[in-house]
Amino acid sequence: MTKIVFALLGLLILAFIAVPIAKMVLASDPVILLDNILDQEVAASILLTLYAAFIATLVGFILGVPLAYLLAKADFKGKQFIEGLIDLPIVIPHSAAGIALLFVFGRKYFVGNVFETIGIKFIDSLAGIVIAMLFVSVPFLIDSAKEGFKKVDIRFENVARTLGASSWQTFARISFPLAWRSIVAGCLMMWARGMSEFGAVIIIAYHPMIAPVLVYEKFETYGLNYARPIAVILILVCLIVFIGLRLLLYRGEKS
Amino acid sequence: MISIRDLSVELGEFTLRNASLDVADGEYMVILGPTGAGKTVLLESIAGLYPVKYGKVWIGGKDVTGLEPEKRRVSIVYQDQALFPHLSVKDNIIFGLKVKKTPHAEIDQALDRTVNLMGIGSILNRRPSTLSGGERQKVALARALCTEPDVLLLDEPISALDPQTREEVQYELHRMQRFLRITTMHVTHDFEEAIALGDRIAVIGDGELRQIGTPDEIFRQPNSEFVARFAMSRNIFTGMVETSPNGECLFKTGDTAFVVAGDKIGGATRAVIRPEDVLISLEPLRASARNAFCGKISRITDKGSTLFITVDLPPEITALITRHSFDEMGLQLGMQVYVTFKASSIHVF
16 A cells, blocks of 8 residues: 555656656657757757766866775765765755856956966856866766775775785776776766756856757747757757666666 | 784774784694684784784785785785676786786796696686686685785685585695695684694684694693683683692592693693593493593584583583484483593693
8 A cells, every 4th residue: 555655656756757858859840850950059059068068077087086086995084074065066056156166267366367377268168168067067976986986895905905906006907997887877977967057057158058058048039939949959968868877877786 | 934023903993912923934824713803904914904003014034014015925815705806717817917017928827827726727717706606716816826925815715615615625725735835824713624724723812812823732722711612622611720639630620520631730720621532421431531420411412423412410511422322322311421531631721
């Protein structure tokens, strides 16, 4: 009986997630969709979204994976504080995050200045989109990689060390490959989360327009019918990435 | 050769205090102790995997106390083998040589040698997850030996295996160690394993080394109740040593006095007799044994091919007998029997 009630409640929330997405995708005219995909502006914004989220993930990978390893394997003071700090971007409103980033990377501020001297501007630029995406999505990568490293039995690392591997070789040949699946899952999650970011990006870089901003602009200027095809394409792209992620995780669980 | 001096390690709630131990070149030293006695910590300290708080570790005459694990020429094998799951058997075995950038020809030679020694040529291309417990342990040993370490550390290497495989791997271990004469330290909680493999045994308990000696010494002359219990001497008595009017040396416990061999006197307060040294008979034995008592059987513990028979003299004393003699005598609870053992079978301390 309990199971039936729970199943009914579950069904409601599933419908709440699935119906709007399904309706929008199924109700769109394939011809209009194709037109939109071929539209220069739309294609460019979608490619830009994928590309910017990819760069953000790359930066997150280079800076975040080592931190994830430390958090998983080392004990130090303030570790819990750092873990809390990492999850902060998930809970603060993203428009507020964008404004916070402006206070550091804006032209008038020190860091923004330093970057400008080497030719990197953040306001209305790809770099701006990347840092906005990085800020809001890097917790997913760090958390997933950390869990992956935690699952690597310390004895694998111990054995590797006694066999003659330095701590660096042990990381490269044992810990990293064994945590690889979790790291990839974290990267995909971060990439997907970066692609769907709107609030932080629009504060820092309205232009060049990423797809979520384009959807918003079309909606504001021309209304629902013009915004919908782009939204559908965006959803389809996100779905493909997300299904890929689930498949990968599923295969990981099986093995 | 391994020398440990006043080694103290702290790991969470566990501490190892003032452990001092020497293992000679080519010696097979078994560290015997109950679960949670800190045996693994001792091994990992020798391997450099735990920071040593106080004390020193020498390997081959060199102080390695602060040295990184990869520079110690020490291999460790764990109970669960810890084979790298993402590498094939072959890549597991040659891992150590690869990270040291050994030339290919040398790697091939070392691989051949180790694989032949352990008899695992047919499984080289398999993944660790597809191997049986015995195969996994042989691969773990091969991996540990392939780098030709000075010292082999074995952490409960056969405890997790099923009984038949245990025997096989135990035999392989013994054969391999005698062949290579590699200095070996093996920790276990299994007394029979310790007796079967060790040149010497070090008994560890509550973070301290309790006794170090040959299997025979640990078996026959435990220095404490802890060691005696661990060595499965079921008969441990409390009492005192006295000299009888006719000059015999007696160990008195309650109203009963055992005759003990005369040279072991002193302030001893404990006596142990191994169950296999106690004879049980339906009639008094006419033998040279000077300890003969009569009592009723108070407990029978069936171990399959052998049985433990406890007779209340008092005190209670336990004998180990075969099923054959059990059946032949038709022993039953409450039956009156005779208990006989030699004075030299009693060890007092």
